[in-house]
Amino acid sequence: MPVPNSLRCLVRPSTGLPVSIPRTAASLGVPSAGLLGTPLLAAASFSTTSSRSEGASGIAKNHHRGGKKTFTVKKKAFVLERGKSPLPGERKAYRKRIILSNDNALAVPWLTDLGPAELSNENNVARVMGIPEEVQDQLRASEAFKTTQCWRMFRKPAVLVRKETVDLTRRMDRAAQNNEMLRLVVTGDKVAGKSLMLLQAMTHAFLNDWVVIHIPEAQELTTACTEYAPIPNTDPLQYMQPVYALKLIQAIKKANEKVLSKTFTRNAHPHLPQNIPANTPLLTLANVAKESEAAWPVFQSLWAELTAQGVARPPILLSIDGLAHMMKISDYRTPAFDLIHSHDLALVRLFANAFGGGLKLPAGGAVIGATSRSNAPRCPSLELAVSRREVEQRIEASSKAAGSGSGAETTATATEEVPQRDPYFRGYDDRVEAVLRSVEVLRVGAIDKNEARAVMEYWAASGMFRSVVDTKTVTEKWTLGGNGVLGEMERASLLSMRM
Amino acid sequence: MVFIFGVNFGEHKLVKKALERFYSLGPQKSARILARHYIHPRAKVGSLQPKTVTALTAELSTMVLESDARKLVVDNIKRLRDMNSYRGRRHAMNLPVRGQNTRNQIENARKLNRVERAG
Numbered sequence: 001m002p003v004p005n006s007l008r009c010l011v012r013p014s015t016g017l018p019v020s021i022p023r024t025a026a027s028l029g030v031p032s033a034g035l036l037g038t039p040l041l042a043a044a045s046f047s048t049t050s051s052r053s054e055g056a057s058g059i060a061k062n063h064h065r066g067g068k069k070t071f072t073v074k075k076k077a078f079v080l081e082r083g084k085s086p087l088p089g090e091r092k093a094y095r096k097r098i099i100l101s102n103d104n105a106l107a108v109p110w111l112t113d114l115g116p117a118e119l120s121n122e123n124n125v126a127r128v129m130g131i132p133e134e135v136q137d138q139l140r141a142s143e144a145f146k147t148t149q150c151w152r153m154f155r156k157p158a159v160l161v162r163k164e165t166v167d168l169t170r171r172m173d174r175a176a177q178n179n180e181m182l183r184l185v186v187t188g189d190k191v192a193g194k195s196l197m198l199l200q201a202m203t204h205a206f207l208n209d210w211v212v213i214h215i216p217e218a219q220e221l222t223t224a225c226t227e228y229a230p231i232p233n234t235d236p237l238q239y240m241q242p243v244y245a246l247k248l249i250q251a252i253k254k255a256n257e258k259v260l261s262k263t264f265t266r267n268a269h270p271h272l273p274q275n276i277p278a279n280t281p282l283l284t285l286a287n288v289a290k291e292s293e294a295a296w297p298v299f300q301s302l303w304a305e306l307t308a309q310g311v312a313r314p315p316i317l318l319s320i321d322g323l324a325h326m327m328k329i330s331d332y333r334t335p336a337f338d339l340i341h342s343h344d345l346a347l348v349r350l351f352a353n354a355f356g357g358g359l360k361l362p363a364g365g366a367v368i369g370a371t372s373r374s375n376a377p378r379c380p381s382l383e384l385a386v387s388r389r390e391v392e393q394r395i396e397a398s399s400k401a402a403g404s405g406s407g408a409e410t411t412a413t414a415t416e417e418v419p420q421r422d423p424y425f426r427g428y429d430d431r432v433e434a435v436l437r438s439v440e441v442l443r444v445g446a447i448d449k450n451e452a453r454a455v456m457e458y459w460a461a462s463g464m465f466r467s468v469v470d471t472k473t474v475t476e477k478w479t480l481g482g483n484g485v486l487g488e489m490e491r492a493s494l495l496s497m498r499m
Numbered sequence: 500m501v502f503i504f505g506v507n508f509g510e511h512k513l514v515k516k517a518l519e520r521f522y523s524l525g526p527q528k529s530a531r532i533l534a535r536h537y538i539h540p541r542a543k544v545g546s547l548q549p550k551t552v553t554a555l556t557a558e559l560s561t562m563v564l565e566s567d568a569r570k571l572v573v574d575n576i577k578r579l580r581d582m583n584s585y586r587g588r589r590h591a592m593n594l595p596v597r598g599q600n601t602r603n604q605i606e607n608a609r610k611l612n613r614v615e616r617a618g
Contacts, residue, residue, distance in 0.1 A: 224539045227546065335535045336534075
């Protein structure tokens with residue numbers, strides 16, 4: 001009786017069939033001991049190599065003779081591990097975020113919040129005072145805080161009341177009392193606190209229920225990065241910026257909600273997307289702007305209502321940062337491919353008009369522009385106008401002083417000459433000079449040591465400045481900070497450990 | 500996606516770059532087209548009004564673009580060749596046309612200077 005195993009030895013071996021016959025026995029045709037079921041592995045020679053020690057099973061596997069086998073490592077495609085990339089807009093949001101509170105900083109117990117009259121009170125000079133919560137929201141809505149300022153180091157935003165602050169806010173109050181327009185350019189050295197001065201003016205305005213219209217960066221209007229369109233029936237042709245206007249209306253609405261809801265329209269505005277009858281709160285009017293198409297007509301109506309004569313209106317503060325950008329030829333083009341002057345852009349024109357004195361507000365107000373030393377195109381006319389006005393102001397002040405009897409300063413300024421145009425230079429702009437002919441100039445200079453001490457005590461109380469504040473340290477930091485340039489002092493004492 | 504002159508552009512593409520996609524429109528011409536339609540240089544295709552897109556397409560359809568513009572180039576070279584001018588002959592020989600040396604570095608001339616120029 002044939003054993004199935006012996007028949008199997010006649011079958012052509014293949015990989016599918018495990019055959020338990022050693023190579024030598026199979027080639028000789030000898031029925032092996034496998035028939036009897038004895039272990040065949042015993043016949044295989046001893047080897048430590050796994051292929052050999054497998055014994056008979058190796059035959060079936062290796063009966064195909066392949067080519068020479070080489071060991072090649074397959075090259076893996078190089079994949080750079082990048083992690084999750086940020087979503088569109090995420091990086092910018094991170095870069096532009098404003099942090100106004102630091103829970104790790106100590107709360108300053110003696111810090112008092114600003115009231116409506118605090119910023120114009122002379123007794124508050126050289127004191128650090130907190131910005132109330134409500135005003136913080138308003139300032140944030142109008143983008144008064146900047147990423148370059150050190151708000152994120154302290155428990156809550158606070159400002160140093162300086163001599164210049166009191167001067168500025170008093171001028172604002174005087175203008176509002178007399179229903180006049182304060183036209184002021186804030187200038188000064190790099191990181192001297194020009195934008196902060198603007199912020200303080202805005203704080204004062206918010207606290208006193210003014211309407212604040214703030215343009216955080218003039219360059220956003222003039223560097224051709226927002227949409228523009230011609231305004232029909234204007235001569236010379238003006239241009240509106242609907243997308244920016246929408247953004248501005250929303251900021252105005254958010255920042256001035258309280259005042260706008262208490263102010264009512266005088267006329268009806270049937271041409272807007274939503275009919276606005278007379279005696280509607282201005283807030284409702286501002287709410288009409290939902291899309292950029294309607295933004296410009298809404299802004300025009302809002303502005304017409306805010307400046308309407310003969311009805312109760314709040315004072316208005318127009319503020320703009322980065323003044324040099326609005327005093328140049330913009331990057332926009334006419335259809336004929338000529339560059340458009342910034343003052344032909346309607347929003348900028350509104351500010352230029354206010355600076356030039358062509359704006360009459362029912363309850364007075366102020367237009368304040370701050371120059372910038374870090375992001376400013378060269379603007380010779382602005383520089384000239386500012387320096388000229390500064391000298392003229394000094395001469396006026398000295399002549400006043402002479403009139404009142406003290407003649408000591410007269411001799412000092414009598415020798416000063418009002419700067420004139422360089423006759424060999426062509427880059428002046430007549431329109432800019434006409435606008436700035438009669439503005440007031442406020443130079444934000446260095447702080448004195450009293451103010452320096454006040455601000456350093458605040459830093460120390462917040463736990464951000466870790467040494468004793470005495471005359472020596474104050475003088476040291478004051479000197480290190482370019483003789484009292486506030487931003488430089490901040491760099492020298494607060495930001496020196498920044499990694 | 501926005502169709503300008505029969506080509507589909509993504510929303511986030513700059514209008515200027517979208518225009519420069521068409522043969523014969525370079526930085527100068529595209530800047531002028533933008534100015535003519537009151538489009539600021541940093542505008543994206545997605546932000547265009549439908550009527551602006553129509554106007555752009557209308558303007559582009561009046562211009563010599565793409566295959567017409569290529570044909571114009573070829574015709575100009577052909578004219579030079581037909582009048583048997585030096586420039587025409589140099590084009591025909593795939594050699595530099597404007598007096599460059601030919602000892603070496605004339606790969607681009609060999610590639611491009613032909614009577615039936617590709618583009």
